[in-house]
Amino acid sequence: MEKIKILYVKHTGLLFMTIMLTLNANAQTDDATLPHKVSHAEPLYMDLVRDLGARKGEKEINIGVDFAKNRDYNEYAFLIEYEFAPVHRLGLEVEADFSFFKRAGGDAEIPENKLECLRFSSQYSFLVSTEHQATLAVGYTQILEFIGFKNYGDDHLIKGVAYNPFFIAAKRWGSDFHTLVYTGPVAEQDLAENITTINWLINTTFHYTIPGTGHFIGIEINKEVEGGRFQMTLRPQAKIKLNHRLAIGLVTGLPITEAREGSSCFFRVIYEP
Secondary structure (H helix, E strand, O other): OHHHHHHHHHHHHHHHHHHHHHHHHHHHHHHHHOOOOOOOOOOOOOOOOOOOOOOOOOEEEEEEEEEEEEOOEEEEEEEEEEEEEEEOOEEEEEEEEEEEEEEOOOOOOOOOOEEEEEEEEEEEEEEEEOOOOEEEEEEEEEEEEEOOHHHEOOEOOEEEEEEEEEEEEEEEEOOOEEEEEEEEEEEEEEOOOOEEEEEEEEEEEEEEEOOOOOOEEEEEEEEEEEOOEEEEEEEEEEEEEOOOOEEEEEEEEEEOOOOOEEEEEEEEEEEOO
C-alpha cells in the first residue's frame, strides 16, 4: 500500500510538472509570435491614439478634466475617450470633448457651453526598432466641431470640420529617458462661411521614467502656428501608476506667448481593461 502511495505521488508530481512546462512553453510561443514593441513614455495632455507599436487586443479608457483661467473667464473642460487596437500596430480612438465657461468678472463676452467636438483617430506604427529603441508612426484625426448647447434646433449642429494628418517619432535613451515629436497640419473648415484655415502643430515631449515603477515625470511643449502667429505652452506633468490597469496623470499648463491666457491644470484617469 505504501508503494502505491509513493507511485501515486510521483506520478501526480510528474503530471503537474508536465502541465506547467506545457503551459510555460505555450506562453513562450505566444510571446514569440507577438510583434516587437518599444515602451515609450507618452504625453499626457495631447496623448496618442494608442501605444506606439500597439498589439492586437489592447484597449484603454480615459477620462480627463481641464481647468483653464483666462483674463475674462474660466473654462472647465471634460473629455472621455476609448482607444483600442483591432490588429497589431494599428490604434483607433473615439473622443468626446465638452467645454463650460464662467465669466471671471465684468461684462466681457464669453464662449458658449457646448459639446466642443468629436474626434475619430487612427494611428499606425510603421517602424519599430528594438535595436535603436525607436518607433515611427503616422496617423489621422477627423474632428467634428459643434455649436453651443443653447443654439440646438436653431442652427446646423456641426459648425466646422478639421482634418489632422500627423507624424510621430519616439526614441528611448537608455532605460529611463524618453523623447517624442508629434507634428502635422490641421486644416479647419468653417461650414457656415466656407473658409478653410491651416495651422501647424509641433509638439515635443521629454520624460524620465522612475526605475522599477510605472511612474514618470517630464514636460510636454505644445507649439502651434496659427495664421502666421506662433503660440507655445509648457506643460510639466507626472504619471502615477496605481496598479497594472489604473494610472492617473497630472499636468500644469503655462502659456508662454498668450498674455490673455492664464495657467491651467489637467487631470487624466487612465484605465486599461
